[in-house]
Amino acid sequence: MKVVNTKEELNEQLTEWRHEGDHIALVPTMGNLHAGHISLIELARENAERVVVSIFVNPTQFGEDEDFEQYPRTLEKDTRRLKTISADLIFVPSIETIYPFGLEYATTVSVPRITENLCGKSRPGHFDGVTSVVARLFGIVRPDVAVFGQKDYQQQLAIRHMALDLNLPIKIISGETVRDDDGLALSSRNQYLDDDERAKAPLLYETLSEVGDGLQSGARNFAELETESADKLAAAGFAVDYFAIRRAQNLEIPNRDCDELVILVAAKLGNARLIDNIVVTI
Ligand code: PAF
Numbered sequence: 001m002k003v004v005n006t007k008e009e010l011n012e013q014l015t016e017w018r019h020e021g022d023h024i025a026l027v028p029t030m031g032n033l034h035a036g037h038i039s040l041i042e043l044a045r046e047n048a049e050r051v052v053v054s055i056f057v058n059p060t061q062f063g064e065d066e067d068f069e070q071y072p073r074t075l076e077k078d079t080r081r082l083k084t085i086s087a088d089l090i091f092v093p094s095i096e097t098i099y100p101f102g103l104e105y106a107t108t109v110s111v112p113r114i115t116e117n118l119c120g121k122s123r124p125g126h127f128d129g130v131t132s133v134v135a136r137l138f139g140i141v142r143p144d145v146a147v148f149g150q151k152d153y154q155q156q157l158a159i160r161h162m163a164l165d166l167n168l169p170i171k172i173i174s175g176e177t178v179r180d181d182d183g184l185a186l187s188s189r190n191q192y193l194d195d196d197e198r199a200k201a202p203l204l205y206e207t208l209s210e211v212g213d214g215l216q217s218g219a220r221n222f223a224e225l226e227t228e229s230a231d232k233l234a235a236a237g238f239a240v241d242y243f244a245i246r247r248a249q250n251l252e253i254p255n256r257d258c259d260e261l262v263i264l265v266a267a268k269l270g271n272a273r274l275i276d277n278i279v280v281t282i
Contacts, residue, residue: 001083003090007140010052010091014141017088022049026143028134031055032072033081036149036178036186043175044147045086053082054091054137056098060106061129067271072188091141098136109135111158111165114251119154119266119275122241130155131162138168146170151177151185153262153277154251177276179205185276192272201269203236208263208278211245215263215280220256229265238267248279258282 004010014024025048027040037053044051055078062068075092082090099106108128115127138146146163148156160172178186183205184198193201207229211219219225222245230243246252248260259282266275 001087001089003079003092005092005094005097007097010089010140013089017050023144024048024141025051025145025147026137026141027051027053027147028137029053029055030057030071030188031078032074032188033078034186034188036151038081038085039178040147040149040175041082041085041087043173044145047145047147047171047173050088051086052089052091052141052143053087054093054141056093056133056137058098058129058133059095060103060132061126063123063125066123067189072191093140098133106132108132109162111162114158114161115154117251118242118244118264122266127155127158131158134159135162138170143170145173147173147175149177150174151187151276153264157251183209185274187274189272189274192270194270197269197272200236200238201274203233203238204265204267204274204276207232207243208265208276211263212278212280215245215261216282222254233265233267238269241266241268241273
């Protein structure tokens with residue numbers, strides 16, 4: 001498995017693989033890899049002969065008071081881990097490679113509506129940062145397939161929309177959320193939790209699952225379910241950003257007849273901003 005930093009080295013390898021007729025899958029990451037990322041890489045492997053994992057902590061998707069500086073950078077450990085699994089190449093670009101004209105001159109790709117609410121509301125500019133860096137990675141790697149985690153539901157929906165809307169010839173695949181035994185969705189930010197917070201954190205998934213069961217049994221008082229769930233989490237010590245029931249397809253507010261729903265939550269526990277969701281098909 002190769003580790004490359006420049007577009008030239010990357011292109012050399014990609015050209016060779018394409019000549020052999022191989023398809024390329026890209027798994028974009030910010031590193032600090034955990035079992036959730038590994039499952040995305042395995043999914044990528046099922047969908048293409050060659051798997052490229054990119055590692056780039058993208059500054060433009062972090063707000064001014066967010067954890068860009070603190071974000072765990074564990075390149076050596078990540079590389080060691082990737083050598084033991086089915087990745088073919090790790091692309092670790094510099095900021096100049098990703099933003100060749102500097103951040104001031106950087107083109108922004110913005111997906112309206114889908115990114116305006118939920119995390120988009122509390123993290124202004126975040127999704128513009130995500131879709132713009134993913135568009136850049138797509139331009140550099142030109143993958144046939146790209147894989148994203150379902151845990152970042154709004155993110156994968158925005159990227160899927162961007163690819164469709166811009167006619168990018170890339171198949172977007174979503175990988176299921178990987179959870180610890182107690183239900184907590186794996187995330188690099190879980191390591192900001194202290195022991196007490198870690199013990200409370202599974203309540204997020206527990207609450208999502210209860211509401212999911214309620215919806216399956218016919219509950220349709222969405223606003224009440226949202227308020228009750230947010231109150232329950234707040235009483236347990238979470239600073240709840242939102243608890244929302246939305247249309248799975250586009251995150252719009254559903255009506256009673258909608259049969260593809262997603263329940264999403266974002267809440268802070270200590271220094272960790274945690275997000276999770278479940279899709280409910282009635
Ligand atoms: O989900 C992430 O890790 C990031 O948002 C992504 C998709 C790698 C873009 O920086």
